Amino acid sequence: MLRFLNVVAILALIGSGFYAYSIKYQTMLRAEQINKMKREAKSERDAIAVLRAEWAFMTRPERVQELADKYLDLKPLAVTQIASAQSLPEKPERIDSIGRKLDALGLGGAATTPAASEAPTTPKGKTR
Amino acid sequence: MTTAGAERAKKSRHGLDGLLSTSLGKTGTRMRIVAAGFFCLYLGIGARLVVIGFKPDPTTMRRASGETIAASRPDVLDRNGEILATDVKTMSVFAEPRRLIDKDEATELLTAVLPNLDARDLREKLASKKGFVWVKREVTPKQRDEVFHLGLPGVGLVPENKRVYPNGPAAAHVLGYVNIDNAGIAGIEKYIDGQGLADLHDAGFSLTPEELKPIALSVDIKATHAVRDELEKGIVHFKAKAGAAAIVDVNTGEVIALASLPDYDPNKPPDMHDLTYINRMNVGVYEMGSTFKALTIAMALDSGKVNLASRLDARGTLSFGRFRIHDYHAQNRALTVPEVFTYSSNIGTARMALGQGVERHKAFLRKMGQLTRMRTELPESAEPIVPKNWGELNTMTIAFGHGLAVAPLQAMMAVSALMNGGYLMTPTFLKRSEEEARKTAVQVVKPETSEMMRYLMRLNAEIGTAKKVNVNGYYVGGKTGTAEKVIGGHYSKTRLFTTFMAVAPSDKPKYLILTIMDEPQGLPETGGYATAAYNSGHVTAQIIERVGPLLGLPPRFELPTQPFPLLAKLGFGLANIPAHGGGGH
Numbered sequence: 001m002l003r004f005l006n007v008v009a010i011l012a013l014i015g016s017g018f019y020a021y022s023i024k025y026q027t028m029l030r031a032e033q034i035n036k037m038k039r040e041a042k043s044e045r046d047a048i049a050v051l052r053a054e055w056a057f058m059t060r061p062e063r064v065q066e067l068a069d070k071y072l073d074l075k076p077l078a079v080t081q082i083a084s085a086q087s088l089p090e091k092p093e094r095i096d097s098i099g100r101k102l103d104a105l106g107l108g109g110a111a112t113t114p115a116a117s118e119a120p121t122t123p124k125g126k127t128r
Numbered sequence: 129m130t131t132a133g134a135e136r137a138k139k140s141r142h143g144l145d146g147l148l149s150t151s152l153g154k155t156g157t158r159m160r161i162v163a164a165g166f167f168c169l170y171l172g173i174g175a176r177l178v179v180i181g182f183k184p185d186p187t188t189m190r191r192a193s194g195e196t197i198a199a200s201r202p203d204v205l206d207r208n209g210e211i212l213a214t215d216v217k218t219m220s221v222f223a224e225p226r227r228l229i230d231k232d233e234a235t236e237l238l239t240a241v242l243p244n245l246d247a248r249d250l251r252e253k254l255a256s257k258k259g260f261v262w263v264k265r266e267v268t269p270k271q272r273d274e275v276f277h278l279g280l281p282g283v284g285l286v287p288e289n290k291r292v293y294p295n296g297p298a299a300a301h302v303l304g305y306v307n308i309d310n311a312g313i314a315g316i317e318k319y320i321d322g323q324g325l326a327d328l329h330d331a332g333f334s335l336t337p338e339e340l341k342p343i344a345l346s347v348d349i350k351a352t353h354a355v356r357d358e359l360e361k362g363i364v365h366f367k368a369k370a371g372a373a374a375i376v377d378v379n380t381g382e383v384i385a386l387a388s389l390p391d392y393d394p395n396k397p398p399d400m401h402d403l404t405y406i407n408r409m410n411v412g413v414y415e416m417g418s419t420f421k422a423l424t425i426a427m428a429l430d431s432g433k434v435n436l437a438s439r440l441d442a443r444g445t446l447s448f449g450r451f452r453i454h455d456y457h458a459q460n461r462a463l464t465v466p467e468v469f470t471y472s473s474n475i476g477t478a479r480m481a482l483g484q485g486v487e488r489h490k491a492f493l494r495k496m497g498q499l500t501r502m503r504t505e506l507p508e509s510a511e512p513i514v515p516k517n518w519g520e521l522n523t524m525t526i527a528f529g530h531g532l533a534v535a536p537l538q539a540m541m542a543v544s545a546l547m548n549g550g551y552l553m554t555p556t557f558l559k560r561s562e563e564e565a566r567k568t569a570v571q572v573v574k575p576e577t578s579e580m581m582r583y584l585m586r587l588n589a590e591i592g593t594a595k596k597v598n599v600n601g602y603y604v605g606g607k608t609g610t611a612e613k614v615i616g617g618h619y620s621k622t623r624l625f626t627t628f629m630a631v632a633p634s635d636k637p638k639y640l641i642l643t644i645m646d647e648p649q650g651l652p653e654t655g656g657y658a659t660a661a662y663n664s665g666h667v668t669a670q671i672i673e674r675v676g677p678l679l680g681l682p683p684r685f686e687l688p689t690q691p692f693p694l695l696a697k698l699g700f701g702l703a704n705i706p707a708h709g710g711g712g713h
Contacts, residue, residue, distance in 0.1 A: 046217040046287075056211035056294035061353035076674060079601040079683045 199310050200289045202320065202340035204303060206349040207384075207559050213303055213317070213394075215289040215310075219272040221263040225254050227282035234280050238263060241274040265308055266290055291317075293394040298353045301388050301407040302345065302506070302557055305397040313400065316345065316557060319505045344559040346382030351375060354674045356387035359643065362667035363389055366648035366658075372408035373643040373671060374537060375679075378544040378631070380565040381553035383537070384639065384679065408644065411508045413533040417609030417660070418593075419629045419642075420529030420539070421477045422581060425469060426546045427492040428480040430577040436465050436700050440476040448521050453478055453528075456610075456659075457593070469584045470592030472608065474528040481527035482520065489523045495572050496542040497552060498534050505557045510535050529609055530619075536627070540642050543629055545572050546581040547637040579694045583703045586634035586691070594630070596665035599672045601683030603633035603691070606668065608660035613647070623647050628664035632672055635691035638681060643668045 068074060204213040228234050235251045242264050253261045272285060291306045304315015312318035320343060359373045372388040388408040392398040398405050406412055428434040439462040446453040457471045468476030481489050493499050501511045513533040515522045525531040537555055545552040551569035585605025588594045594606030609627035612619035626648055630641045648663035650656035676683065695703040
């Protein structure tokens with residue numbers, strides 16, 4: 001009986017030893033992974049900082065002005081080209097122009113509608 | 129049978145005893161020897177630990193370098209979040225001379241890879257007993273790889289922060305610059321260090337960029353560029369020696385744009401002691417000329433002794449001892465206060481200041497912050513040049529802007545107060561709201577006085593000396609100022625310092641624009657005149673026209689019907705009727 005207990009104890013010892021080591025190695029692996037991720041994140045952040053600086057450098061007003069002068073046919077904005085929302089004309093009343101035309105043609109009645117084949121109501125579109 | 133059984137039982141118990149007993153009782157001496165052995169073993173391990181503990185750790189070298197490498201700084205943004213200054217990572221090469229095996233070989237290999245290194249200098253550095261020396265700061269990626277592939281023990285690479293200013297010279301005077309260790313040397317950069325960043329770094333806290341909050345300035349980089357561009361054109365056109373221009377939000381005291389030419393690229397900072405590159409808005413002090421008349425007239429109006437209908441004798445010249453004061457646009461008659469302003473009458477303003485007396489004049493200018501050094505966030509500032517013995521003559525000349533030299537931004541602070549309803553607020557380069565600005569503001573003149581001054585500025589742009597700046601749609605008001613420079617103790621008639629102060633719009637003031645030019649020349653199209661209206665005024669008008677849409681200033685084509693309601697109540701309803709023709713040039 002006691003011999004059995006001893007054997008169990010030894011086995012438990014070996015087992016726990018293995019477990020402890022495996023935990024330790026796993027932890028090391030994870031820690032390494034974390035470090036690697038951190039390094040990657042840092043280099044990404046550094047890259048972002050460089051890109052942001054580059055973006056700011058490329059879009060600096062001085063350069064944009066130079067390029068605009070060279071390649072664009074634009075003029076500086078004049079005061080007269082600015083309009084306020086109030087100065088826009090009132091929205092005109094909605095006119096149902098098609099309905100009016102139909103009324104004017106007296107085609108309102110369903111019975112008098114000519115057959116589609118007889119008179120095409122829309123002119124043929126111009127070829128583009 | 130019984131005895132045999134007992135015997136066996138005894139034997140078996142004995143056997144069990146043998147298995148379980150450790151015989152400790154019998155082996156005392158052996159036990160002590162083993163204990164002593166283990167004691168020695170552990171003592172040895174303990175001693176070794178202490179030795180290792182005292183030995184310098186190779187990684188501490190790395191940490192020592194961490195203190196010297198360029199620290200990270202917060203980003204600096206403009207008021208719309210555009211980047212004005214940011215950090216990028218670069219690699220620097222360092223060496224630990226104590227760990228170097230062959231110093232000559234290291235010198236040879238390093239100079240081969242980094243050709244612009246001085247070999248003798250490097251050898252001296254490597255031969256030193258120091259734990260850490262820089263070989264080269266900020267190497268290119270190619271050089272970095274080459275150094276890495278040399279594989280020299282005791283030579284390493286460390287990432288450092290390098291400050292970059294993507295906008296180059298735009299807003300350079302506001303931003304300042306940093307040295308190679310990323311410590312602020314001038315401008316806002318130095319201010320940031322003064323706010324505790326330097327202390328943190330010294331205490332060994334190496335802050336990562338994520339921990340640093342970006343700093344939002346009041347400056348608008350697009351407007352700043354536009355101002356700088358127009359100013360540059362103006363300086364070239366009028367062959368001026370130097371110039372500066374700034375836009376201040378009169379309601380918050382924020383500096384929206386500032387340009388001072390000649391300027392520099394903060395990525396390649398100039399020699400600090402070269403006075404050519406000073407910030408002329410903040411560090412230079414100048415006699416502001418007639419723009420100072422606004423202060424004198426405001427003083428007189430605010431005292432109540434003079435109102436808009438008062439008349440001042442502006443006939444002939446005003447004599448004081450052997451000095452005579454002339455008018456540039458002499459009318460030789462009694463002028464009303466608005467006329468004094470629109471004809472820019474020296475005599476009229478001098479009489480107004482005399483009417484107040486020397487002490488009150490001094491007290492008013494002190495209240496307006498014109499006699500003491502103005503301190504903003506920028507570490508650079510200048511003391512105004514105030515006459516030592518301030519007599520009546522000084523009061524007379526200072527009334528029209530001669531004899532007292534102030535920083536132009538300081539004059540803008542005072543004129544802003546005259547425009548915004550009477551609140552004096554120190555200009556700031558950091559973003560702030562109107563409420564925050566009002567908290568520290570001091571009411572220096574009555575709101576009525578402020579409105580009268582706005583009326584005068586507007587009138588001056590309609591019919592007076594500031595007609596050049598009457599940009600359509602912005603209801604601009606303005607004042608010219610032409611000061612003669614002191615050359616060899618005398619005022620020179622040909623070397624002028626011209627200033628132009630404009631407010632837009634005059635009824636609900638938002639921006640105050642100041643342009644100054646140092647020795648602009650007369651041109652054929654200006655009839656040879658080099659006075660402020662032709663050069664500084666022209667540039668100011670260009671700036672307003674260009675910057676107005678950028679800053680979201682809505683243009684109006686119907687003139688406001690009641691721009692000055694307080695004046696109407698005071699019985700000057702005339703002020704609300706637009707003026708035409710007449711006066712000035």
